Amino acid sequence: GAYHKMFIAEHRMMGFVTDENGEPVKDKERLEQLKETGRKEAEAEGIKGEKEIEQYVENYRQRELDKGYNIYQLRELSDEERKHIQAVTYTDPTTKKQQQKYVVAFNGIMNDLQAAAKFAVQNYVAETGETGKVNKALYKDIYFVHHPKAESGLSELLIASYQKWAVSDDNSVRQAVDLMKQKGSSPEGLYLGSHSRGTLTISNALQTLEKDPQNNGILSNTQLKMVGPAANVTRADRILTILQGKGEVRTSKEGSIIIENNKHDPVGNWFFIGGNPATNDTNTKNKNLFKILRDVVGDNSSSHNCHGLGQQQCETDGYRTEEDKGIMQPEQTIFELNQKTQKENKQ
Structure with a gap:
């Protein structure tokens, strides 16, 4: 099961069917x-x-x-289309300025195709809505590579742990590497979003590229965002710095990996999984660890899947506040978070 899903099964690149106005078509x-x-x-x-x-x-x-049930038609990209994906215009949630990049998402653990679609839209980029807030979901030219769901939770955990402790070269990793090589230094720029196990896919792709010194600078126009990360984002950012052609040590937040990580998310925080700093600790219902873990493995919302725009269910379950639900969160980079930690440790 697990082996087949990683190396043999097709990891499809998908997009949304949109009409002439760029709006998604209902399924x-x-x-x-x-x-x-x-x-x-x-x-x-x-x-x-x-x-x-x-x-x-x-x-x-x-x-x-x-809960974010996807009601829109999906389509699979042909090999030819994969080479000619379109860039997306979105709003930077911090500066409120428009950005344009090729946007591709890599999904997390236990996600079927429809869940992968939901998170591709929810987690990474959005545009300014009528209220002036960055809360309008984007569908046109948002792509995602679907790592197929294994038959059982155990298979999923085996895949995740293998990806964590070995530089895996599965189909999703290969697609990430291809995208990085093709678009990573393009004038438009590349934006790869990843969630949970998907962050390991991106981390593995970075490690694969790092092996060849000729790849230094290959990601000079690449932005990565990792949410609920199973990967260690600091380590991934270290490699990204080199591949961006910025040398061994990052000296500013520009180009650093954007991270979103709830303090109560075991995947992003526990030292033997992600071991990452938290960007928020939202838990408005004051749930204890047992309830938090139950939510993570359940099918509602949880500390592990309320990133980006979030969903209405996230507020219901206490993982987003009424003020910030449905709004793309201001970006925090791993560089800034680590700087902050260093300062605090010195004090």
Whole structure:
């Protein structure tokens, strides 16, 4: 199972189907499926009466949408299209200025295709909405490489641990390396977002490129963002600095890896997994460790998956506040966080 998923199974590059205005096209089958599942649940709950069932289905639908259920059509990119992806214009959440880059996301552990799609839109870039806040989700020319989900949690953990402790060269890593080589120093620039296990994919790609000194400078126009990172972001940033052609030691935040990491996320924080500094400690419901861990392995929201724009469910579960839900978070780089820690340690 695990071996097949890493090395043999196709890690597809996907995008959203959009109309002539760049808006995503709804997936009728997905919407129908949502109703169907709601009906089945209503039956299982023993709910009788058409009105009651309809109400239950509507509530179920809303609950799923609050979790970020993807209702839009996806498409797979052909090999030819992969070479000619389009750049995306988005808003830098800190400076509020427009940026343009090729944006590709790499998904986390236990994500099926639809979850990978949801997080590709949620976690990394957005544009300014009508309120002037960076809260409008982007779909057009947002791409993601889907690392297929293994058959079991154990297989997933084996894959993640293998990627953590060995420089893996699986299909997703190869695609990341190809993207870095093709677009990493392009005038438009490359933006690779990664979540959870996806950060190991990017970290492995960096380590692969680092082996050849000729690659120094190959990522001179590359921005990385890692959320809920299973990878050690400081280590990855050290390699990125070299590949950006900035020498052995980073001296400013420009080009440093953007990180988003909840203090209560075991994947991003625990020393034997990510071991990264936290960028927030949101836990408005004051959940204890048991409840936090239960959320991480559950299918609602958690400290591990409420990054970027977040979802309505994140506020419900206490991992985003009412003020910041649905808004792309100001960027914090690993360089700045490490500088801050060093200062605090000196005091």
